[in-house]
Amino acid sequence: MLEIRNLTKHYGKQIALNGFALSVKRGETVVIMGPSGCGKSTAIRCINRLTEPDSGDITLDQRPVLTLSSKELRELRRNVGFVFQQFNLITRLSVLDNVMFHLVLAGTPKKIAEQRAWAALDKVGMGYHGHKLPVNLSGGEQQRVGIARALVSNPQLMLWDEPTASLDPILVGEVLEVMEELVRTTQTTMLIVTHEVSFARKVADRIVLMDAGRIVEEGPPQLVFENPRSEIGKKYKRLIAS
């Protein structure tokens, strides 16, 4: 479904991605892990071109992503859900509006959009908070709204950019539960960037370990965490053992 080849990205003199390549099958849940600054977030942001790569090639369902026109790119983005580390909710809009407004702007009738939004909110356990403003919610709740917003358009690919990294450890659990549930109950292809090793072991079909802008090891969780070949894998193994 998703093919990434030889992706490179520089931030000034710093290399974020250095020949990154990844292939993801439809319905697969791939968890990308690695130390901070290794290029995980950059990699998944390049997929829907929130960050423009310097070079490389990305195809999604056989469509070359990097050469899409603005209109085509917008179409693609509507089919790719994205969950941000910082939630990125529109603070002036209510929870319900946050979830439905892009549907309405894309042309979905308001009523239908509203029904779908309520359904998405119910799915993440936030139906009760639909008319609240994001500032009145906890971090975990805001992230669940962010997840609902990504889900509401039934995307074929979900990109998760460290969804629990900004949360208090107490609140991390409620978000991870929602995510686990989604992985279990939906057939959506998921590409998750996280540091949550236990969560990764539970939900991932495949673990991808990155270091210095490239993949250093990948494989099923059992293989990567129990018999790691890379230094990063070994560190994770030690972490799990401790």
Add this chain to the structure above:
Amino acid sequence: MLHFFYDGFYRDFIVLMLVTIFVGVAFSSGLAWAVDSHFGETINQMIGDHGEYDVILHVREEAKEAALRELERISEQQFPGAKLNETLTIAGQSNLFFGFPDQFKTQETFAGLPSIFNGVPGLNGYTVITEPSILIRGVHPSVRVELQERFAAVAGVKFAFRDGLNMLVLLDSIDDARSVSAEIKQSLEEYQILELRFPMGFEVDTQQIAHDVIDLLSDKLGSKKIENVSSAEYGEDLDAFLKTLVEMRSFLLSYASKVRIEAIPDVHLVVGEQIVLRGMGDVDPYVADEYADGQVIVEVTSVQGAEAEGMIIKGSIFDATDILRQDGFRMRSGGEIGHHIGQVELENERYRLAYTINESLRLLEELEELAVEASLAVANADAIMNTFQEALMQLEVLQIQMRQLSEGISQGGGQFGSEQLLVSLLVNGLMKNLAQGATGGVSDDSLDSLENLDVESMRLSLSNITEQITRVQEIDVKAIIAQIEYVRDSLPQLDDEEIGKSIRLINTYLGGQVIPGERVQLLVQNRIIDEKELEPQIREALNNPYANVYLTSVGMVNPDVRSELFRVLQEIRATIAGMLAMVFVMAVLILDHATIFSTLKWVRTNKKGPRGRLRKLCNPIIGFGGFTGMVALVSIYLFSRAEIPYMNPAIIGIIGCMMGCTIVVFAEKFSPIHSNEIMAGQALGLSDVQIMREIVIPVSRPGLLNMLNRWKQRF
């Protein structure tokens, strides 16, 4: 960057620009108009409605009440129905408005304004403000009458009248102002005053100069309409005053004591230096001593090598009869005496003058007495001459008688012997004595010469002398003496110190003045003259390289007082409009455009990541901001008819551009954007225009952009 506008935001932006310009024009011109109309109303209240008043009388504040009473009396007795009003009092001067009734608004009335108002107590002058009128300033006296007749004949003109150096043309209607003004300007342009000025010190025959230049111009321009209109009436007061000062300085310099300085070798004197001498006092100056009373201080006025001239500025030599020759010493600041500089010679001119006058008076008095004495002497001489002539005649008779007697005795034949000899001796002796008594001891020959004496000629000489003495006596010597005494008493009673101070004071004044020289004014009609081209030709023709040529008009059309005030108000309005336009554009750039600029900057940065310094400098958003500011400001400035002095639209454009660029640079500070929300919008597949309308603008600062966006905003 333009990509950001493609998907629809360009329409929003164009609408924003149009509304910005429209509101900006309304704001700046509206507020400026409000200010304009407020002040206009104030002026109307101050100086009345158009045509309501004709004259402003400037009266001393303390005499205002009396002046008002007098004006009321004038109004009642001479101009029933006249309007009178009191307005501002400025700097101790009250201004009273006087309006003539319509039937009295005649040429005779305005021509007679000085006589009408000369009895107003405390009057310092007046200004004619009658309307509708056209004021022509500085009408040259040579064409005043001619122009007055011409202007009076222009259609739409009631009459024209002189107001000092100016001329006022009263109109039938304000609607005629433009056409009449154009015609007057055209008439004025037919004349030019060609003025030749010569520097001070050039004594020229102005009549001859005028004649020569007229010949030159006639040849050159082929025009006979050139005439000499040099006049002392035309602004000559200052010239005359300055000339008087120069003459007075010359007089004082010649009247002051003469000071000649001979410097010793190695001493170099400079003009303005002060030298101290003993003067008429008892204390000799010595080096390092202080200046003492009685000593004289001299200021050097000119230096030629080792010799210099000066004038006394302190002390006096008023009673010095002879030339004084004394040692001079430099005067240092602080009153201390410096080094010896040489010999100083002082000559008291005033004493010499006074001495000469007194001697003249003495001479005249002596002359009068001399004439009387001479007259008596001549009379005596005449009497003596008569006596002498008689005596001479008697002598001659006696001589004849004696000769006859002698001959008679001789003819007697010697019969008497000794008696005869005795008589003969007596007669001869007597005759000798007579002759000696008459001539002072002369011989027979002398007696003959006495006989030959030209007594008549002598008498004639005496008579001539008598006539001359009589003529001398006829001279009114007493009157001459009285006049010389008057002249003597009229001479300034100034000592050297006072003269020196006066000269310095005159020099100080003249130092700040351009001293006019001779001037020739020629009226040239129906010819355009290029003064720069003409000047060298005139200099050559007159053989005078210092002649300066100027061209002036014979008058200048000025708007009337009200028009002038409203013109000033118009300028104020235009300036205020310009400043408001700037303020408005700045506000719009901060409140509205800063949001767009900061979003554009974020999009640009996010799209390709951080850039090099060169690419940051070549940021097209800065250019876009500059263009936006320029378009907004120039449009508002022009449409609101703003006009700030010294700022043309190009400068305004540059200012607008700089404002726009500045706002771009600091856009995030004026309008911070929520980049997370924009990124969410992008991730959700929103177009740029949707991101702007739904995410960026709703949370931007309140302004036109925010207000306009509400029509399109869906959430």
